[in-house]
Amino acid sequence: MSSDNPETRKRILKSALTLLEASRGKGVRMTDIAKRAGITRQALYLHFSTRAELLIATTFYLDEVKGAEERLVPSRTARSGIERLDAYIEAWGAYIPEIHGIAKALLAMRDTDDAAAKAWDERMQDMRQGCEAAIDALNRDNMLSPDHSPNQATDILWTMLSVRNWEQLTLECAWPQERYIETLKSLARRIFVADGP
Amino acid sequence: MSSDNPETRKRILKSALTLLEASRGKGVRMTDIAKRAGITRQALYLHFSTRAELLIATTFYLDEVKGAEERLVPSRTARSGIERLDAYIEAWGAYIPEIHGIAKALLAMRDTDDAAAKAWDERMQDMRQGCEAAIDALNRDNMLSPDHSPNQATDILWTMLSVRNWEQLTLECAWPQERYIETLKSLARRIFVADGP
DNA sequence: CTTCTCACTTGACACCGTGTCAATTGACAC
DNA sequence: GTGTCAATTGACACGGTGTCAAGTGAGAAG
Structure with a gap:
């Protein structure tokens, strides 16, 4: 004990x-x-x-x-929605490879162990909050694409940024980490930022 | 035996x-x-x-x-790249919930059992071919966004359409299946189809 | 009617990894 | 010295997969 x-x-x-x-x-x-x-x-x-x-x-x-908390500072202090979105993707995207081993182990227990499932889900809810904050910031700037409600946009961003997707792109598709980050930032812009006037 | x-x-x-x-x-x-x-x-x-x-x-x-093969006919006979992309997403997206149980079981063994890993990966490679064909069709129509090479576009589509992403959106985010399909089609268009001239 | 075959049953056991327990050791503290 | 406490040792239970040897029962073939 x-x-x-x-x-x-x-x-x-x-x-x-x-x-x-x-x-x-x-x-x-x-x-x-x-x-x-x-x-x-x-x-x-x-x-x-x-x-x-x-x-x-x-x-x-x-x-x-690894200083999880400090890594979020740039995104929290961003001055625009777009900046915040970029900063969040960069921070989380750079964090994934560092937590990958333990994340995978926990994820593997998720299906069979309730405590592991709860712990993992809580962490993912935390991560989702970061996504939500970025989307909200975008929305406040009137830059959120009208194609998506803030909630749905959050769901999408949250899913895009999943550990599994990182695994698939970097490990299975052999993308370098750099490209992963850049591509996700550009996809997010394309998906969430409203087109010009 | x-x-x-x-x-x-x-x-x-x-x-x-x-x-x-x-x-x-x-x-x-x-x-x-x-x-x-x-x-x-x-x-x-x-x-x-x-x-x-x-x-x-x-x-x-x-x-x-479940007639896996026949489901692909509409996508194979599509007359434009965009049509093919839509048809493929519809076919595969509708298939996922039907195979979900067994897919999940196989996926769970992937980490510990080589045979299971191989089988799963082969299936996913098959699925990737479908993605590739759709992207290629788009490219042949000169409609593929210049932001992505055909290969990278395939990687992205393949990842978007993963079983895990379907799980997350429909089960965790509680999206109805209908919305899952529609949103994925619209995301794919937004990401892969080149902007107007 | 017997005999052979073959799918399947029965009961036992091995292996692995997690979790538990009781008894023991060894160090440090009062 | 005596107590405390972290850690050791050795044993065992459980659940799930995989294996094996001997037995059963039904149908086919002589």
Whole structure:
């Protein structure tokens, strides 16, 4: 539960992170994480009651390490809707490859584990808020294409920016990360920004 | 292997299909399929050497039952690129909900089972060909937006039409199927069809 | 009527990964 | 010294897949 050494806890999280990053989320077992942290498998359960719990804790650790919050500053301080949209896509798009391993592992548990599903969905709802904010900013500028309501536009942007789509484009279609970002920005403009007067 | 009753085989495939459709692909075990087919779990292995193999066979059975091939006729016989694009999105978009259960089950195995991964990827390559054909048709009409090479346009269309995106929009965003189809058609036009002269 | 074949059954077992438990060790603290 | 506490050791349960050997029962063939 909670009567434990915080140093070990951190070592476990670090190990989980490293392994998940290295293996792109596939086939990382409790045994592997324990071994890498220099403890026994059973000892993991002194710190995390479940594999799902460990993975979830790892995502928070990851956010902390990678400065998830600060990355959003440019988008929050953007001076126009278009700028905000661009900044958000850049920030999130650059974040995906960094979280990909753990994201994939959590995503794989989503279908079978309720806690994992809840955690993942919450994160995606957070992400959706970012999309919503960008669309709202565009709308406030009267730049949102009349083809879409703000809500539907948000749904579309949120879907475009999914981790799965990033996987497909960069890993399966072999797009360089750079092109992924540029193309998504240009698609978003084309889809969401109203045509000239 | 192959010394068996084809009637039983069909009964197994039917059972698998029904269960996968009903449960949206989640948690369908060999035991369940066997029970529903009225045989023992072990007898399944007289017909399919592996769970993956059974699932894969089920996809082919599904295609046969649902007439996968005929659905593509309208897109193949389209008289313009735009028409072909529309027809393809309509055909594939309408197919997804019908294959969703089995698709999800196969997708879930993709990460852990090589045979499942291969089968899924092949199917997705097939689907990609449909995308490519539509983009090529557009290009032949000189209607493909200069923003994208045919290859990149294919990548984008292929990604837009992924099963995961359908899931997200219809199940998570609660879009009615109708809206899914209409919106995807309109997005595709906006993205791929060149602006006026 | 017997005998052979063949699909299927029965019951057992192996493997893997997760999760649990009881007993033990070793360090540090009072 | 005695207690505390994190961690170890070794064992076991569970669920799901896959395997195996022996048995059953029905139909075909002699």
